[in-house]
Amino acid sequence: MLAFIVSSIRLGMAFLFGSTGETITEKSGHLNLGIPGVMCVGASCGCFAEYLYLSEVGPDANYFLAVLIPIIATVIGGAVMGFIFSFLTVTLRANQNVTGLALTTFGVGVSDYMIAETGPVYSKGSRFFTMTFPFAEDLGWFGEIFFSHGILIYLAIIIALVSSYILTKTRVGLNLRSVGENPATADAAGINVSRYRYASTCIGCAIAGLGGLSFIMDYLNGNWEYCIDAIGWLAIALVIFTVWKPSLAIIGSVIFGGLYIASSYITGVSFASKELFKMLPYVVTIVVLVFTSIRDKRENQPPQSLGLSYFREER
Amino acid sequence: MNKMSFHLVKREPMVWYKNVFVRAIAIIASLIVSAVAITILTGKNPLEVYASMVSGAFGSSLRIWSLVQNVAILLCISLAVTPAFKMKFWNCGAEGQVLIGGLATTAVMMFLGDSLPYPALIVVMLIASMLAGIIWSVIPAFCKALWNTNETLFTLMMNYVAIQSVAFFLKYFVKSGSGVLAPMSEYGLPVLFGQSYLLNIIIVAVLTVLVYIYLKKTKHGYEISVVGESENTAKYIGINVRKVVIRTLVVSGALCGIAGLLLVGGTNHTISTTTVDGRGFTAIMVSWLGKFNPVYMVLTSFLIVFLQRGAGQVSTDFRLPSAISDIVTGIILFFIIGCEFFLQYKIVSTKSGKEND
Numbered sequence: 001m002l003a004f005i006v007s008s009i010r011l012g013m014a015f016l017f018g019s020t021g022e023t024i025t026e027k028s029g030h031l032n033l034g035i036p037g038v039m040c041v042g043a044s045c046g047c048f049a050e051y052l053y054l055s056e057v058g059p060d061a062n063y064f065l066a067v068l069i070p071i072i073a074t075v076i077g078g079a080v081m082g083f084i085f086s087f088l089t090v091t092l093r094a095n096q097n098v099t100g101l102a103l104t105t106f107g108v109g110v111s112d113y114m115i116a117e118t119g120p121v122y123s124k125g126s127r128f129f130t131m132t133f134p135f136a137e138d139l140g141w142f143g144e145i146f147f148s149h150g151i152l153i154y155l156a157i158i159i160a161l162v163s164s165y166i167l168t169k170t171r172v173g174l175n176l177r178s179v180g181e182n183p184a185t186a187d188a189a190g191i192n193v194s195r196y197r198y199a200s201t202c203i204g205c206a207i208a209g210l211g212g213l214s215f216i217m218d219y220l221n222g223n224w225e226y227c228i229d230a231i232g233w234l235a236i237a238l239v240i241f242t243v244w245k246p247s248l249a250i251i252g253s254v255i256f257g258g259l260y261i262a263s264s265y266i267t268g269v270s271f272a273s274k275e276l277f278k279m280l281p282y283v284v285t286i287v288v289l290v291f292t293s294i295r296d297k298r299e300n301q302p303p304q305s306l307g308l309s310y311f312r313e314e315r
Numbered sequence: 316m317n318k319m320s321f322h323l324v325k326r327e328p329m330v331w332y333k334n335v336f337v338r339a340i341a342i343i344a345s346l347i348v349s350a351v352a353i354t355i356l357t358g359k360n361p362l363e364v365y366a367s368m369v370s371g372a373f374g375s376s377l378r379i380w381s382l383v384q385n386v387a388i389l390l391c392i393s394l395a396v397t398p399a400f401k402m403k404f405w406n407c408g409a410e411g412q413v414l415i416g417g418l419a420t421t422a423v424m425m426f427l428g429d430s431l432p433y434p435a436l437i438v439v440m441l442i443a444s445m446l447a448g449i450i451w452s453v454i455p456a457f458c459k460a461l462w463n464t465n466e467t468l469f470t471l472m473m474n475y476v477a478i479q480s481v482a483f484f485l486k487y488f489v490k491s492g493s494g495v496l497a498p499m500s501e502y503g504l505p506v507l508f509g510q511s512y513l514l515n516i517i518i519v520a521v522l523t524v525l526v527y528i529y530l531k532k533t534k535h536g537y538e539i540s541v542v543g544e545s546e547n548t549a550k551y552i553g554i555n556v557r558k559v560v561i562r563t564l565v566v567s568g569a570l571c572g573i574a575g576l577l578l579v580g581g582t583n584h585t586i587s588t589t590t591v592d593g594r595g596f597t598a599i600m601v602s603w604l605g606k607f608n609p610v611y612m613v614l615t616s617f618l619i620v621f622l623q624r625g626a627g628q629v630s631t632d633f634r635l636p637s638a639i640s641d642i643v644t645g646i647i648l649f650f651i652i653g654c655e656f657f658l659q660y661k662i663v664s665t666k667s668g669k670e671n672d
Contacts, residue, residue: 088652091656094653095652097405097407097467098600102600102645106644106645106646106649108638109639111638112637112641237471237472275482279480286469286472289464293462306465
């Protein structure tokens, strides 16, 4: 049971990065369906940087550099993907769904290519990401659940809390939300719609990229698996599940992580029914989506202009 | 201070040859960028790379048949999503709708293959696959019509429900427990003139014409475009928007089901979770790039299949990771998506001191 909770948290944080990033993006009115591709690119950039760094310095790798370099590479990789997306959708006013799907194709290709160059095992680098507090074991189950994790897990929670604060409590967050709800009004109020959309998409993608890194380096202990894009779609689902609130997503992501791996921890279930269990996160998301739309409560709705490009001269 | 600045103006619709010209430039530019990318990554001569692409797509009659077959399947799925897209119903669930149609076909082949006479079996397969596709598309449509549920996200989730249903089906009903279903070629669609893909191609050709007529010449098609342009206008002129949404998604789902039938009954004779292989998403791009016009969509689906198969050949010829094909496809799509801008807007420079944002 304890192992189940700990695994749920470790997997969940990959979802949390993705969904926090996507929430920030969606709040600006951008529906970025490229998140799976962004997570792939983020993960592969981070892994690639770690691979280069470790082959450069060999055994005397410094903990801070070994963690910091991949994180920076991931953030840059994710932000570049976000820039491509916003350039096409904001500056060139392309359709967001189509651009996002193309971004996913491109991102999966880029990451597969980089992985083919370096080989799919990063266990050496993963060591640094799973390194944890030395006192965790002395605290029993409490320590296992709260202090036995690597740096990315805590980073995910911090980022989610900070984004939640910025979105709901600051001027910048208010402006961002108004851009997502009604860009024309925001524009009239003197908010630079394009700048907000660029910034939120690039930052969102940078954060989402970290989700890919966390999935590979932390949850899978550095063994690359070609299913990051499935994680990406689930991260998008989590955004809906948690009704666009990063703070709720902290709990939601652990639930999703649990649902995703429940099938391998439940005994007495047939081999075939395990596949039905894997359906759960998606079914739950659908139920939440339908339920929130029936209740039609204003604060639980998607941003009103989600998925729509804004062109000032258009009525 | 005299500062150059720009603003954008929406263009009048362009004459067709300018249209073609801009697109050709976009494709050429994307090929150049991909060539540079390939050379930087691999140090190979890009011209050789493109020669190998062409040979991968057209190199032998087998390759051409397989090219056309792949175009047909992709086109069929694109035709299926087009009515919904034209209505601005963002159906991202073609992947799942096709897969569930395929699953229905598989189930019929497996359980009724022995007991029904062959012609009846084909009819049951057709009905079952269409029904399955319709169920998968109408549930989101129903929620959209009644409660305005976000259809993009709903249909995306339905994809995974379909994938897991197939995974469950394979683990539960395949006796060996391997989760791999052996092809059941004896129950497949009829083979015409010894060419196993010919029937698929004919069916899709007929569907292309039918969808073209449906969208351009019928009252239904007209209602779809009105709802797509402006839901309010549609309401004012007395169109029942809910009815149109649900009816259109029935059409869309049924066509997806047929695509599933062609994939399982006419091509693979078996099913796996990757049978659709991302075509549901590619189809969205095909449909959008083809301006929701079935005739243009023949060209765009051909372009994309050509790129994918050609790039696959490149990776085997030059021992490159197969991922290179996805990268090239991605770059080319970015350029085609981006060039739409230059078709719709023109940049006017205004020489003035005032900020023009």
